[in-house]
Amino acid sequence: MADRYSRQVLFSDIGEVGQEKIRSSRVALVGCGALGSVSAEMLTRAGVGKLRLMDRDFVEESNLQRQSLFTEEHVSKGVPKAAAAESTLRAINSEVEIEGVITDVRWDNIEGLCRDHDIIVDGTDNFETRFLINDVAVKHSLPWVYGACVGSYGISFAFESGTFACLQCLFERPPEVGTSQTCDTVGILGPVVHVIAAYQVTQVLKILTDQSPSRKILQVDVWNGTWQTLGAERAKSQQCRCCQQHEFRFLEGEETTRMTRLCGRGAVQVSPQQKGPPDFHDLSQRLDKSGQVDFNQHMMRIQIEGYEIALFADGRSIIRGTEDISEARAVYAKYIGN
Numbered sequence: 001m002a003d004r005y006s007r008q009v010l011f012s013d014i015g016e017v018g019q020e021k022i023r024s025s026r027v028a029l030v031g032c033g034a035l036g037s038v039s040a041e042m043l044t045r046a047g048v049g050k051l052r053l054m055d056r057d058f059v060e061e062s063n064l065q066r067q068s069l070f071t072e073e074h075v076s077k078g079v080p081k082a083a084a085a086e087s088t089l090r091a092i093n094s095e096v097e098i099e100g101v102i103t104d105v106r107w108d109n110i111e112g113l114c115r116d117h118d119i120i121v122d123g124t125d126n127f128e129t130r131f132l133i134n135d136v137a138v139k140h141s142l143p144w145v146y147g148a149c150v151g152s153y154g155i156s157f158a159f160e161s162g163t164f165a166c167l168q169c170l171f172e173r174p175p176e177v178g179t180s181q182t183c184d185t186v187g188i189l190g191p192v193v194h195v196i197a198a199y200q201v202t203q204v205l206k207i208l209t210d211q212s213p214s215r216k217i218l219q220v221d222v223w224n225g226t227w228q229t230l231g232a233e234r235a236k237s238q239q240c241r242c243c244q245q246h247e248f249r250f251l252e253g254e255e256t257t258r259m260t261r262l263c264g265r266g267a268v269q270v271s272p273q274q275k276g277p278p279d280f281h282d283l284s285q286r287l288d289k290s291g292q293v294d295f296n297q298h299m300m301r302i303q304i305e306g307y308e309i310a311l312f313a314d315g316r317s318i319i320r321g322t323e324d325i326s327e328a329r330a331v332y333a334k335y336i337g338n
């Protein structure tokens with residue numbers, strides 16, 4: 001496969017030396033939805049050494065419009081996104097070590113998942129996780145590349161630890177839940193995802209080949225045709241609790257909850273108190289009479305009394321049919337246990 005990367009190697013700012021750096025790199029990608037799918041595909045085609053993708057969700061029909069690694073078969077089988085992405089990416093480039101991890105990236109597992117990598121790519125859909133990534137990145141001196149899209153608008157920026165600002169220098173804390181627009185309330189266009197992912201992956205390739213990423217924040221509205229770059233050369237905030245005082249509040253779990261309302265999706269995620277794999281066979285026998293149950297090695301889907309419960313092998317559930325935390329807690333306790 002000597003030809004595989006020939007066009008990228010011909011590009012003089014990469015060359016043979018850059019390609020070798022890309023080949024020996026380890027990239028952690030948090031979230032494999034729209035941005036994550038597109039970034040993962042480009043990184044895999046570019047020939048990174050190792051790509052670890054983490055995602056908590058499973059593929060649904062409404063994802064197919066923009067999440068380019070997934071197919072109708074993934075929807076009908078209810079495949080978790082991390083597993084679906086892993087199989088698609090392996091078929092694209094067998095030289096890359098692809099590892100899909102079906103998990104909710106949280107304060108208590110993110111360091112173990114991301115630390116041994118050269119860079120973290122943001123494919124998340126929420127600020128809480130981005131602040132968590134920022135904590136890990138600052139703590140372990142890792143670069144990370146932020147990206148977000150909603151409607152026809154997208155934004156991206158590369159954070160490098162050191163002299164430049166971290167996410168918390170720019171924003172002290174995440175916006176309150178429900179105050180920012182989401183894909184579930186105002187929709188999203190496929191093209192803006194590709195623009196932002198393209199910018200993110202370009203920054204990743206520059207950083208992996210030891211070149212400075214752009215110090216500009218890219219803001220794009222593909223529908224209105226507006227492209228703006230804002231200077232972000234601003235140095236660190238001297239008061240920043242994260243990069244100046246090394247208080248990693250998000251990593252310490254101070255800002256997280258066990259129940260997460262998945263905004264606009266009519267669903268609540270419930271994390272188990274005790275970790276350990278649920279027994280799908282046992283549960284399916286127990287619930288078979290009162291509801292409709294099916295499962296594969298990754299997850300179980302239960303339709304029962306107007307709720308749809310997706311139970312993952314790590315014990316976590318996504319309960320659809322309510323956005324009410326206490327109702328979800330009751331449903332979880334009733335059918336799954338604690």
Ligand SMILES: [Zn+2]
Binds near residue numbers: 165168169243244
């Ligand atoms: Zn900072």
